[in-house]
Amino acid sequence: xxxxxxxxxxxxxxxxxxxxxxxxxQIFILGIPMTEDETDDLWNIDAxxxxxxxxxxxxxxxxxxxPLNQDYVSLNESFISNNYGVSVNRAEGNRxxxxxxxxxxxxxxxxxxxxxxxxxxxxxxxxxxPIFRDSIPVEGAEKIAAEALLAPIRQHSAxxxxxxxxxIKRVNNENDDNAKLLLGxxxxxxxxxQAIELLLSIAHVPMQRVHTIRLAAEIQQxxxxxxxxxxxxxxLYFNPETGEQxxxxxxxxxxxxxxxxxxxxxxxxxxxxxxxxxxxxxxxRLAKLTDENTDADFLEYSLYGLPLQTQQTxxxxxxxxxxxLVILILRNLGGLQTLxxxxxxxxxxxxxxxxxxxxxILFTVITAAGLSLRSYxxxxxxxxxxxxxVVLTFVVVLIAVISLFSHKLGLxxxxxxxxxxxxxxxxxxxxxxxxxxxxxxxxxxKVAVGTLFAATLAHLLMSVPELVYFVFTFPAxxxxxxxxxxxxxxxxxxxxxxxFRFKAFLKD
Amino acid sequence: xxxxxxTWKALEAKGIMGINRRNADYVLKYNKRHLYPIVDDKxxxxxxxxxxxxxxxxxxxxxxxxxxxxxxxEIIGDRxxxxxxxxxxxxxxxxxxxxxxxxxxxxxxxxxxxxxxEIEQQISSxxxxxxxxxxxxxxxxxxxxxxxDQIFKSISYEGVPDIRIIVLMGYPVMxxxxxxxxxxxxxxxxHQGAIGVGVDLATGVTxxxxxxxxxxTKHPDTxxxxxxxxLPNWDGFMRLAAGCYELCGLGYIGVDMVLDQEKGxxxxxxxxxxxxxxxxxxxxGLTHRAHAVEARLAELAAKGIQETPEERMRFAQExxxxxxAAPL
Numbered sequence: 134x135x136x137x138x139x140x141x142x143x144x145x146x147x148x149x150x151x152x153x154x155x156x157x158x159q160i161f162i163l164g165i166p167m168t169e170d171e172t173d174d175l176w177n178i179d180a181x182x183x184x185x186x187x188x189x190x191x192x193x194x195x196x197x198x199x200p201l202n203q204d205y206v207s208l209n210e211s212f213i214s215n216n217y218g219v220s221v222n223r224a225e226g227n228r229x230x231x232x233x234x235x236x237x238x239x240x241x242x243x244x245x246x247x248x249x250x251x252x253x254x255x256x257x258x259x260x261x262x263p264i265f266r267d268s269i270p271v272e273g274a275e276k277i278a279a280e281a282l283l284a285p286i287r288q289h290s291a292x293x294x295x296x297x298x299x300x301i302k303r304v305n306n307e308n309d310d311n312a313k314l315l316l317g318x319x320x321x322x323x324x325x326x327q328a329i330e331l332l333l334s335i336a337h338v339p340m341q342r343v344h345t346i347r348l349a350a351e352i353q354q355x356x357x358x359x360x361x362x363x364x365x366x367x368x369l370y371f372n373p374e375t376g377e378q379x380x381x382x383x384x385x386x387x388x389x390x391x392x393x394x395x396x397x398x399x400x401x402x403x404x405x406x407x408x409x410x411x412x413x414x415x416x417x418r419l420a421k422l423t424d425e426n427t428d429a430d431f432l433e434y435s436l437y438g439l440p441l442q443t444q445q446t447x448x449x450x451x452x453x454x455x456x457x458l459v460i461l462i463l464r465n466l467g468g469l470q471t472l473x474x475x476x477x478x479x480x481x482x483x484x485x486x487x488x489x490x491x492x493x494i495l496f497t498v499i500t501a502a503g504l505s506l507r508s509y510x511x512x513x514x515x516x517x518x519x520x521x522x523v524v525l526t527f528v529v530v531l532i533a534v535i536s537l538f539s540h541k542l543g544l545x546x547x548x549x550x551x552x553x554x555x556x557x558x559x560x561x562x563x564x565x566x567x568x569x570x571x572x573x574x575x576x577x578x579k580v581a582v583g584t585l586f587a588a589t590l591a592h593l594l595m596s597v598p599e600l601v602y603f604v605f606t607f608p609a610x611x612x613x614x615x616x617x618x619x620x621x622x623x624x625x626x627x628x629x630x631x632x633f634r635f636k637a638f639l640k641d
Numbered sequence: 642x643x644x645x646x647x648t649w650k651a652l653e654a655k656g657i658m659g660i661n662r663r664n665a666d667y668v669l670k671y672n673k674r675h676l677y678p679i680v681d682d683k684x685x686x687x688x689x690x691x692x693x694x695x696x697x698x699x700x701x702x703x704x705x706x707x708x709x710x711x712x713x714x715e716i717i718g719d720r721x722x723x724x725x726x727x728x729x730x731x732x733x734x735x736x737x738x739x740x741x742x743x744x745x746x747x748x749x750x751x752x753x754x755x756x757x758x759e760i761e762q763q764i765s766s767x768x769x770x771x772x773x774x775x776x777x778x779x780x781x782x783x784x785x786x787x788x789x790d791q792i793f794k795s796i797s798y799e800g801v802p803d804i805r806i807i808v809l810m811g812y813p814v815m816x817x818x819x820x821x822x823x824x825x826x827x828x829x830x831x832h833q834g835a836i837g838v839g840v841d842l843a844t845g846v847t848x849x850x851x852x853x854x855x856x857x858t859k860h861p862d863t864x865x866x867x868x869x870x871x872l873p874n875w876d877g878f879m880r881l882a883a884g885c886y887e888l889c890g891l892g893y894i895g896v897d898m899v900l901d902q903e904k905g906x907x908x909x910x911x912x913x914x915x916x917x918x919x920x921x922x923x924x925x926g927l928t929h930r931a932h933a934v935e936a937r938l939a940e941l942a943a944k945g946i947q948e949t950p951e952e953r954m955r956f957a958q959e960x961x962x963x964x965x966a967a968p969l
Contacts, residue, residue, distance in 0.1 A: 465661060516769050570734075573833065625662035632648045635657050637856045637921050639648065 141623060145616045152612030159435075159607055169602040172413035173250055175208070176348055179408045180245040182395060186237040190399040192217075194232045197344075197388030197395075198245060201228070205249045205385060213244035227388045241400065249385075262363030266339040269331055278311040279332055286332070293338060293364045294378065297329075301360075301376035304328050322358050326373045329360065338362060342391055343370065345384040350410045356387055356394060436605055444605075449482070451604045454614050456481050456591035463587050465621055468628030470576075471584045472564045480561065480588035481595055483554035489592060493585060495535070496558065500581060503528050503562040504569065524566065525559045532558070656926030658917060663893075667931065671810065671892025672913050679889045680911040684728045684782055686889070693888045695881060696907050698724075698785040698899075705780040707768060710761050713783075722786040725760065727767040727779045735772030737763050738786060787909075788902040792873060796820055796838075798862040800827030804840070804878055804898045804906075807915050807927065810938055811886030811950060813879055813957045814930040816840040817919045818847055818872065823862050829897075831918045836860060838867045839923030843962020845875025851921035877906040879958065883950035885911060895919075930961055 159165045166173075186192050198221070201207050212219045217232040232243055271279060282303050290296040304312050304325055315328040326342060333340045344356040359380065360371045370380040380386075388394065397403045436447050456478040463469040471477050484492040506527050510520050532555055561584070569577035594600065604610050627635075652659075658667075679685050690697045701723060702716030717723060725737040737760065738750040746754050764781045766772070773779040793802045800821030807815045817837045821827045824834035831837050836857065839848035847870040850857050860867055872878070882896040885908070895915025898908050920927055937956065941948060948956070 468660070514766075516766065516771050518770075576832070623665050625659070625665050627649055627652060627657075627659040628661060629645075631659045632645055632652065634854055635652055635921065636648065637851070637854060638655055638657060638924065638926075639651050 138623070141619060145619050148612045148619070149616035152609045152616065155609035155612070156607045159609070165606060167603065168599055174348075174411045174413060176247075176249050176409060176411050178247045178249070178346065180247075181406050181408070182232075182241075182243040182245070182403060183406075184241055184397050184400040184403040186239060186241050186400045188238040189236070192232075192234045192237045192241070192397070192399040194243065194395065194397045194400065194403065196230050196232075196245065196405065197392075198228045198230050199247065199249075199346075199385060199387050200226055201249070205251055207247060207249045209246075209248040211244075211246045213246065217243065225390065227390065237400075262341070262368060263339040264363055264365050265337055266334055268337065269334040271331060271335070275315060275331075278314045279335055281311045282309070282315070282332060283335060287336075293362060294369055296336065296338060297333065297340070297360070297362055297369070297371055298376040298378055300329055300332050301325075301371055301373055304332070305374060305376065322373055326358055326360060329373060333362075341389055343380075343389050344387050344394065345380070346387050346407060346409070348383045348385055348409065348411070352409075354407055354409075355405075356407075357384070359384070361389070436608060448601055448605050449485070451608060451611065452595040452601055453478060453482075454611055455600065455604065456595050458614055458618065459591040459594055460587050461618060461621055463583075463590070465624060466626075466628060468630030469583045469587060470580050471587045472561065472568065472580055476557075476561060476564060477584050477587040478591055479557045480584065481592035483557045484588065484592040485596065486554055489589065492554070492592075493589065495554075496561075496585060499528060499531055499535075499558055500562055500565065502531055503559075504566060504577070507562075507566045507569070508574075521563055521566065524562055528559045528562055529555070652926075656929035656932075657920055658927040658931070660917065662928065663914075663917060667809070667893040668914055672894075673890070676890050677913055680891060680894065680913050682728050682780075683726060683730075683910055684780060686908075686911055687782075687784075689888050690908055693884065695884050695888060696904065698787055698901070698904075698907050698909070701783045701785070703728075703780055703782055704764055704768070707765060710764050710768075713761060713764065714757070716783050724784050724786050725763060725767070726782045726784065727772040728782050729773040729777070729779050730767075735763075735767055740786070785904075787899045787907065790873065790900040790902050792870065792900070793820070795865045796860050796863060796867050796870065798822050798827075798860070800825075800829060801899055803829045803909060804872070804900070805837075805912075805915065805919065806878065806882035806896045806898070807919060808882050808885055808894050808896055809931055809934045810892045811883055811948075812934045812937070812953045813842060813882045814934060814961065815919050815923055815925070815927060816842055816878075816882075817922045818867075820850075820860060820867070822852070822860070831916060836867065837918055837922035839919075839925075840872060840875075841962055841964050842879065843958040845872040845878070846870065847872065848923060848964065851918055854918070854921065856921065856924070873900065874905050876954070879954045880950060881906050881908055883954045883957075887950070925964075933960055 160167060180196070180198075182194065182196060184194065198210075199205070199207075200223070212221075212230060212232070214232055216237070217234045219230060219232055221228060221230050223229075230245065282300075286296060286299045286303055290299045303309060304315070306312055307320075312328070315331065316324055330340050340360055340362050343359040343361045345359055346356055347354055358373060360373050361368045362371070363369075369378060371378055395403045395405050436444060436451075439447065457474065460471060460474055460477050464471060464474070480492075480496065483496075487495055503524050507520070507524050510523060515523070565577055565581055568580055679689060684700075684703055687697050687700050691700075701718075701720070702712070704710055704713065704716075721742050722738075722740050724739070727735040730736065739747045739760075740750045741748045743754055746756050747760065748754050767779055767781040770778050787801055789797075789801045796802075797820045802818060802820045805817045805819055806813045816839070818840055819829040819831065820836040820838060821829050822834055822836055826833070829835045831851070834853065836850050836852045838850035840846070841848060847868050850867045852861065858866055858868055878898055878900075881898055885894060885896045886892070889911055891911070891913055893913075893915075895912040896908060897910050897912065898906050901907050917927070934957075
């Protein structure tokens with residue numbers, strides 16, 4: 134017996150931990166949302182390119198587009214243009230779109246639209262970058278100014294990271310004459326970046342320009358310049374204005390390098406304006422979309438991989454164990470008497486089709502009528518099988534009559550009695566009359582009420598949408614349920630009703 | 642809520658056994674499923690009992706086919722009284738008790754006169770499964786009619802009172818006298834309204850009783866006190882009950898017996914899932930007694946001894962008997 138108990142405990146532990154592990158993996162590693170209402174931001178980025186085309190000249194316009202190798206997943210990308218050929222190519226970690234046309238004239242407008250989301254990205258490729266560079270040659274006053282700046286920077290820094298941020302701070306110090314000289318009176322971010330690059334190059338620290346877009350809706354923006362440097366392990370991002378390190382989460386890298394965003398041949402005054410807006414999207418739908426657009430298979434081996442119709446069936450099926458659990462608890466812990474274990478669950482399923490209130494009324498009326506017919510037939514001393522057959526036929530006729538009447542009265546509800554609830558009703562009456570036969574009328578009544586109560590509770594629980602979603606999305610929960618059921622199998626405590634049944638013992 | 646926890650603790654301390662514990666620790670553990678037919682079918686029980694030399698009401702004959710009904714006269718012979726029973730009946734349904742013959746007809750125990758054809762019809766109904774669980778085909782059993790001992794006259798209403806002893810691995814652990822009432826319609830099933838009266842295992846003197854989950858001291862129909870009655874031939878009952886383990890192989894059973902005026906204690910039937918109300922009748926929990934028996938079994942198993950029914954009966958009487966009379 135002890136080895137059996139140990140066996141059981143091991144089995145329960147195994148099932149429960151397996152269930153928890155799989156569910157935790159789905160939630161925390163795959164990032165599958167825990168509720169159906171959870172939403173994710175969906176960003177819609179429009180880049181509008183305008184330029185004046187030179188007449189009678191072929192046009193070729195190149196623009197950087199996001200490389201999409203970060204924490205973002207593109208759900209949809211489109212290049213909208215009239216009479217332009219489009220090609221996209223990758224170079225040095227950037228992506229570039231080329232629009233080309235043999236002939237165009239006047240003002241041209243091209244659109245690039247990207248729909249992306251932040252979640253469900255796959256494995257990150259290992260970052261790599263240069264860690265050494267040659268110095269930019271510098272002469273005269275500038276050389277002296279640079280060296281004067283570098284001396285305290287070296288003193289105040291410990292590694293590449295602090296070196297860069299110290300450099301940025303020095304360059305941004307408006308009271309520093311050396312910095313002023315290097316900037317030459319131009320305090321634009323681009324110029325600052327150039328000065329910083331110069332200083333860093335003397336110290337052989339490589340630096341790269343990063344052009345980012347801020348994921349914020351309804352604001353006018355142009356790409357913001359950031360600097361980054363590779364420290365041998367990962368890229369460090371710096372704000373050239375403040376020296377602040379780390380790219381904020383709402384920035385997305387559009388392109389890297391020194392080249393301008395857009396370049397045009399056969400045209401003038403290219404201008405790019407960005408407009409962003411975000412919409413919220415149901416997280417699980419988003420996950421499905423992401424699945425389709427990437428080679429990630431988060432949902433491939435979940436129930437979402439099934440055809441839609443099968444999914445709907447499974448949404449009901451996976452809830453059956455929950456219903457059974459309710460019955461188990463009510464019976465073995467509560468001491469409620471029901472007709473078998475599965476009958477209340479089946480009735481709960483039937484309630485799905487008839488709706489709860491109407492279902493209870495229908496169930497009560499038909500069962501009461503069926504049983505009263507049964508007790509009348511008792512006087513005729515019929516054998517069991519013929520008697521049950523009469524009862525079942527009567528039930529079918531009764532249901533037909535109810536359907537007909539409610540239809541005539543305009544209550545379409547009455548027609549909701551499908552085949553499934555009817556089969557369950559007749560089965561219930563059969564079982565109930567057997568119980569009546571064996572244990573008497575009052576017991577049968579008690580059992581019927583218990584069954585109805587258990588079925589109602591099971592139905593209510595089985596139709597909680599959050600729960601349906603959760604169990605359907607994380608079916609490993611069922612393993613935890615099985616663990617609990619196994620444990621219940623060796624529960625020896627009292628049932629709630631027994632506390633009342635044995636009260637006589639305590640009346641001394 | 643706290644009241645419930647207190648009740649729980651108090652019941653636990655008294656060793657009251659709940660359904661979950663009975664099922665998990667006793668019925669599932671000691672009763673092998675494949676042995677159930679022995680107790681479910683009264684004919685098999687009877688055949689086994691006869692083989693084991695245990696007293697049962699004498700079986701006159703079995704009818705298992707429609708054609709076999711023709712043999713009814715032959716089976717009855719010229720016996721004036723007999724009982725017709727379904728082998729797998731439940732709750733006492735379908736039992737026909739013939740008390741006497743009248744001219745060419747029969748008189749039932751309630752005084753109704755019926756013809757031979759009516760008995761045949763009853764047997765036909767039994768065969769078709771009218772009274773068996775789930776409506777399976779059944780067999781009819783014709784056996785000796787038990788005449789209850791006069792001792793029960795004052796404390797019972799119609800019907801035949803019977804004695805139920807719970808037997809764990811051959812050790813009687815608790816006993817109860819079941820008395821039919823007007824409400825139970827002459828049947829001795831507690832949930833149908835019969836009274837259960839606890840019995841001291843050592844002496845066979847009745848204790849107080851239970852009726853519909855309450856404690857009582859008087860029979861509701863006859864208003865005679867149910868406690869303090871000495872049951873005759875008590876050791877005979879105990880011996881029969883203790884021997885039932887060898888008979889059926891089931892480790893946790895309720896043995897139902899009757900006291901016949903002439904033949905003494907007889908086994909009526911065995912029950913593989915005996916009810917728990919016996920605890921209320923005895924004002925005592927089953928768990929402690931069952932644990933004592935299991936401890937004894939473990940002790941004996943270590944020594945490699947197997948006790949005879951007689952030894953088991955003595956052990957149970959020593960340990961569980963001689964309950965001081967309850968103060969009124």
